[in-house]
Amino acid sequence: MTVAVFPPALLRQAHDRLWARLSPEQIQERIHNQLCQANLSLGYQRCTFDTLDPSQDPEAFQVCRAYAEQGQYQGRKGLILAGTPGNGKTSLAVAILRRTVEQTQGRYSVRFWNVPAGLAQLRQQIETPDPQADSILSLTHNRLLVLDDLGKQKMSEWVGEQFYLLLNTLCTQEKQVIITTNLALSRLFQRLDPALVSRLTKLCHPVALKGADRRL
Numbered sequence: 739m740t741v742a743v744f745p746p747a748l749l750r751q752a753h754d755r756l757w758a759r760l761s762p763e764q765i766q767e768r769i770h771n772q773l774c775q776a777n778l779s780l781g782y783q784r785c786t787f788d789t790l791d792p793s794q795d796p797e798a799f800q801v802c803r804a805y806a807e808q809g810q811y812q813g814r815k816g817l818i819l820a821g822t823p824g825n826g827k828t829s830l831a832v833a834i835l836r837r838t839v840e841q842t843q844g845r846y847s848v849r850f851w852n853v854p855a856g857l858a859q860l861r862q863q864i865e866t867p868d869p870q871a872d873s874i875l876s877l878t879h880n881r882l883l884v885l886d887d888l889g890k891q892k893m894s895e896w897v898g899e900q901f902y903l904l905l906n907t908l909c910t911q912e913k914q915v916i917i918t919t920n921l922a923l924s925r926l927f928q929r930l931d932p933a934l935v936s937r938l939t940k941l942c943h944p945v946a947l948k949g950a951d952r953r954l
Contacts, residue, residue: 760843768844776839777850778832785832794826798947802830805943806837809914814943816908816915820923821947827918830947831884834916838882846881854890857897874900878907882914889921893929905934909941917942 760768773783787806792799798819805811817834819827835848860874877883891897908915919926923944927935 765843769839770844772839772844772847773836776835776848778835779850779852782828782832782850785829786836787833790826790829790833795947798826798830798945801943801945802834803837806834807841809838809841811943814941815912816917816942818917818919818923818926818938818942818944819947820919820921820926820944823920825947827920827947828886831886831916831918835882835884838914842881847879848882848884849877849880850884850886851877852886853888857891857900860900861896874904875907877904878911878913880913882916883908884916884918886918887920888917889919889926889929898931898934901934902931905937905941909937915941922946 787799787803790799801811802817802819805817809815811817819830821827832850835850839846839848863873907913917938921929923946927938930938
C-alpha cells in the first residue's frame with residue numbers, strides 16, 4: 739500500500755486554513771487547553787506581563803517582553819534568566835510562556851519543566867518504566883520549553899548525558915527555550931560540561947536579574 743506524503747509547506751497551509759475557520763471562542767478554548775497542559779504549578783498560573791511589576795527590574799522585564807513578542811532576542815531563540823532566589827525569574831518565564839500561547843492562538847504545545855523534579859521522575863522511570871511518562875527528548879516536541887531551576891541538581895555523569903542530549907537537540911532544531919537558574923552565569927557554566935556551555939551560549943541570551951527576594 740502506498741502512503742501519501744505531503745510536503746510540510748502544504749500541511750502548514752492546510753493548518754492555517756483550518757485555523758482561520760475557528761471562532762474567537764474556539765481559539766480561547768485552545769489557548770486555555772494549552773496552558774492547562776503546560777504543567778504550570780498553581781502559584782504561577784496567573785502570571786502575565788500585566789500582573790508583574792516592571793519597576794522591580796525594568797531591563798529584564800523589557801528583554802523578556804520583547805522576546806515574548808518576537809519569539810527570539812538578538813537572534814537567539816532562548817533566554818537564560820539568572821539571579822538570586824525570589825527575584826522574579828520564574829514569574830517572567832511563565833509570563834513569556836503564556837504570551838507565546840496567546841500569540842500563536844493555542845496552535846502549539848508549550849511546557850514548564852522543573853529541572854530537579856523532572857530529573858527525579860526520569861530516574862524513577864529507569865526502575866519503573868512508564869510508557870505514558872515524559873522522556874527527555876519528548877520535551878523538545880514543544881514550541882516553547884521552560885527549564886526551571888537549572889543548577890540545583892547534582893551534575894552526575896547521567897545528568898550530564900541527559901542535558902547534553904536535551905540541549906543539543908534544542909539547539910540543532912532551533913527551538914525556543916527559557917532557562918531559569920539561581921546561580922550566577924559564571925558559576926553555572928563552571929558546573930556544566932564545556933560542550934554544554936558552548937551550546938547554551940549559542941542558543942540563549944543571558945539576562946542577569948537584580949533585586950532582593952520578593953517572597954520575603
